[in-house]
Amino acid sequence: xARNDFAIRAQGLEKRYGETRALRGxxxxxxxxxxxxxxxxxxxxxxxxxxxxxxxIKPDAGHAEVAGLDVVRQGDExxxxxxxxxxYAAVDEYLxxxxxxxxxxxxxxxxxxxxxxxxxxxxxxxxxxxxxxxPVKTYxxxxxxxxxxxxxxxxxxxxxxxxxxxxxxxxxxxxEMWDVIGGLVADGTTVLxxxxxxxxxxxxxxxxxxxxxxxxxAQGTSDELKTQxxxxxxxxxxxxxxxxxxxxxxxxxYSAGEPQIEAEHRHIVVPVVxxxxxxPAVVRDLDSAGIxxxxxxxxxxxxxxxxxxxxxxxxxxxxxxxxxxTGRNSRQPxxxxxxxxx
Amino acid sequence: MNSAVNMKTxxxxxxxxxxxxxxxxxxxxxxxxxxxxxxFQRIPEELVFATIQPIxxxxxFRYVFGGAINTHGxxxxxYLMAGIFVQTVAFGSVSTxxxxxxxxxxGLIDRFRSLPMSKSAVLIGRTLADLVRNTFVVIVMLIVGLxxxxxxxxxxxxxxxxxxILLLFTFAFSWIGATIALSVRxxxxxxxxxFIWLFPLTFASSAFVLVSTMPIWLQGFAEHQPVSVxxxxxxxxxxxxxxxxxxxxxxxxxxxxxxxFVPLAVWTYIRRTAR
Numbered sequence: 001x002a003r004n005d006f007a008i009r010a011q012g013l014e015k016r017y018g019e020t021r022a023l024r025g026x027x028x029x030x031x032x033x034x035x036x037x038x039x040x041x042x043x044x045x046x047x048x049x050x051x052x053x054x055x056x057i058k059p060d061a062g063h064a065e066v067a068g069l070d071v072v073r074q075g076d077e078x079x080x081x082x083x084x085x086x087x088y089a090a091v092d093e094y095l096x097x098x099x100x101x102x103x104x105x106x107x108x109x110x111x112x113x114x115x116x117x118x119x120x121x122x123x124x125x126x127x128x129x130x131x132x133x134x135p136v137k138t139y140x141x142x143x144x145x146x147x148x149x150x151x152x153x154x155x156x157x158x159x160x161x162x163x164x165x166x167x168x169x170x171x172x173x174x175x176e177m178w179d180v181i182g183g184l185v186a187d188g189t190t191v192l193x194x195x196x197x198x199x200x201x202x203x204x205x206x207x208x209x210x211x212x213x214x215x216x217x218a219q220g221t222s223d224e225l226k227t228q229x230x231x232x233x234x235x236x237x238x239x240x241x242x243x244x245x246x247x248x249x250x251x252x253x254y255s256a257g258e259p260q261i262e263a264e265h266r267h268i269v270v271p272v273v274x275x276x277x278x279x280p281a282v283v284r285d286l287d288s289a290g291i292x293x294x295x296x297x298x299x300x301x302x303x304x305x306x307x308x309x310x311x312x313x314x315x316x317x318x319x320x321x322x323x324x325x326t327g328r329n330s331r332q333p334x335x336x337x338x339x340x341x342x
Numbered sequence: 343m344n345s346a347v348n349m350k351t352x353x354x355x356x357x358x359x360x361x362x363x364x365x366x367x368x369x370x371x372x373x374x375x376x377x378x379x380x381x382f383q384r385i386p387e388e389l390v391f392a393t394i395q396p397i398x399x400x401x402x403f404r405y406v407f408g409g410a411i412n413t414h415g416x417x418x419x420x421y422l423m424a425g426i427f428v429q430t431v432a433f434g435s436v437s438t439x440x441x442x443x444x445x446x447x448x449g450l451i452d453r454f455r456s457l458p459m460s461k462s463a464v465l466i467g468r469t470l471a472d473l474v475r476n477t478f479v480v481i482v483m484l485i486v487g488l489x490x491x492x493x494x495x496x497x498x499x500x501x502x503x504x505x506x507i508l509l510l511f512t513f514a515f516s517w518i519g520a521t522i523a524l525s526v527r528x529x530x531x532x533x534x535x536x537f538i539w540l541f542p543l544t545f546a547s548s549a550f551v552l553v554s555t556m557p558i559w560l561q562g563f564a565e566h567q568p569v570s571v572x573x574x575x576x577x578x579x580x581x582x583x584x585x586x587x588x589x590x591x592x593x594x595x596x597x598x599x600x601x602x603f604v605p606l607a608v609w610t611y612i613r614r615t616a617r
Contacts, residue, residue, distance in 0.1 A: 055455075055456065056452060056615070058616070079456060079458040080358055084453065103373060104453075106370075107370060107454065107459040109359055110355075111359055155357075155358075
């Protein structure tokens with residue numbers, strides 16, 4: 001295929017900070033009009049990669065093209081074709097929302113009248129018209145992020161970089177951002193999205209690249225990654241006082257691998273094959289063994305499982321939940337107030 | 343869902359206009375300077391505190407120490423005000439640094455650097471806006487001086503020249519403030535590092551007392567360091583004295599500082615942000 005079909009293409013990116021190798025041969029590619037989710041824990045190299053692709057820093061080695069332009073040699077032209085929205089809402093707190101957008105429009109070298117018209121359009125689109133004349137200082141976290149995102153869209157860039165766009169937002173703000181990002185993609189913008197929230201990549205990205213220690217450890221669609229990790233799991237939680245050993249014995253015939261046990265939560269996870277067909281028999285056997293359950297669920301692996309399997313550590317440090325994690329989709333992004341990543 | 347990117351304004355309208363490099367350096371700098379001038383209006387308390395400190399100095403030196411300081415034939419308040427003007431705008435260079443450090447910390451500089459704008463405009467815009475701010479502060483200090491008995495005898499030409507030297511000096515010192523802020527890691531460090539070196543420079547000078555009353559070992563430094571030279575020029579011009587050589591020296595000092603610190607600040611900026 002012609003290389004122009006890739007809006008983002010990076011090969012063998014290396015970046016070293018003193019002793020730390022932030023990137024070690026990172027490869028990335030995103031076709032035009034798709035969302036590439038770059039997933040990884042703090043310090044994996046996500047932000048470093050974005051900084052290279054947006055011309056903020058130069059790679060020590062490797063090569064990258066964005067919108068068909070070389071990020072090192074054609075930086076000036078490239079900056080007129082990309083938008084960047086970062087982890088911090090990088091807007092001026094003392095200016096109003098409109099003043100911010102007009103300023104960024106002028107710095108994108110739009111004529112003043114176009115910058116003003118575009119600012120009003122973006123404010124309207126992102127539901128900020130009412131707040132447009134208030135200093136940003138008075139905005140909520142979600143409003144600031146929307147303004148930050150608007151600022152990156154001033155020139156309707158063909159390629160947009162969103163570095164952890166929902167970090168630090170409350171669940172409602174996060175859902176709003178997902179909605180907005182989904183809309184951009186529908187318009188044909190190519191988006192590179194970094195996130196620590198596995199759920200977010202699952203929701204938004206066509207393709208996902210999992211990186212750790214500065215290089216890619218897995219890639220594919222969400223489904224492909226889940227398949228790499230393995231099939232379904234059966235999760236049960238015993239009622240208080242239930243005997244784990246009895247339950248394990250009853251589940252053994254159905255188990256396709258080593259069961260995981262969380263004794264303090266009376267929680268057992270068993271890999272299974274053809275879970276849906278096996279489920280009635282499992283329930284009958286548990287019942288006849290006298291096992292009483294608080295919860296029972298069959299679930300496909302989440303991206304958390306993908307990460308755990310691939311790297312041997314969880315994507316995020318999380319406190320033990322008060323209630324055992326049960327049922328499907330019960331995992332939540334653990335930290336709401338994440339501040340800084342490398 | 344509504345089209346988020348392509349709205350009424352067509353993509354064709356969203357193309358940047360084409361001009362030369364110098365045009366954009368100036369235009370982008372003015373856009374950023376305007377941003378700061380709006381900020382000054384939105385945070386008036388910042389300007390109020392920036393003027394309260396020098397007002398305290400005027401009152402303390404005029405009424406507390408002044409009676410004990412002999413200034414040979416010039417009233418103390420007439421001697422004092424040039425020192426106050428120069429010290430005030432010198433301290434103003436710290437706010438240049440703090441503002442830059444804030445923009446770095448909040449990620450605004452990263453955003454600016456991801457835009458197709460002039461790189462040096464970030465520094466030029468800020469130093470220009472601080473020039474406007476310091477002009478305002480100098481005017482306030484002049485009014486305060488007149489209220490406490492400052493009676494300059496210099497002509498209008500002298501006054502204009504004195505103002506010009508003050509502004510050149512504050513512009514030059516802003517670049518030092520910027521260089522310091524870009525060399526340290528935090529806003530707090532930019533604040534303390536920005537102030538520390540100004541104390542010996544503004545006090546071991548001709549700002550408040552005659553240099554001839556200092557110990558011999560200090561006189562050499564106090565007489566020839568740039569802050570004293572600027573103060574002597576401004577004082578002579580406002581009081582109608584013949585200070586042509588001080589004026590020349592003052593201008594040369596300011597230009598020399600600019601010649602060193604403009605490139606140094608830009609270099610530090612590129613080095614700091616290219617990580």
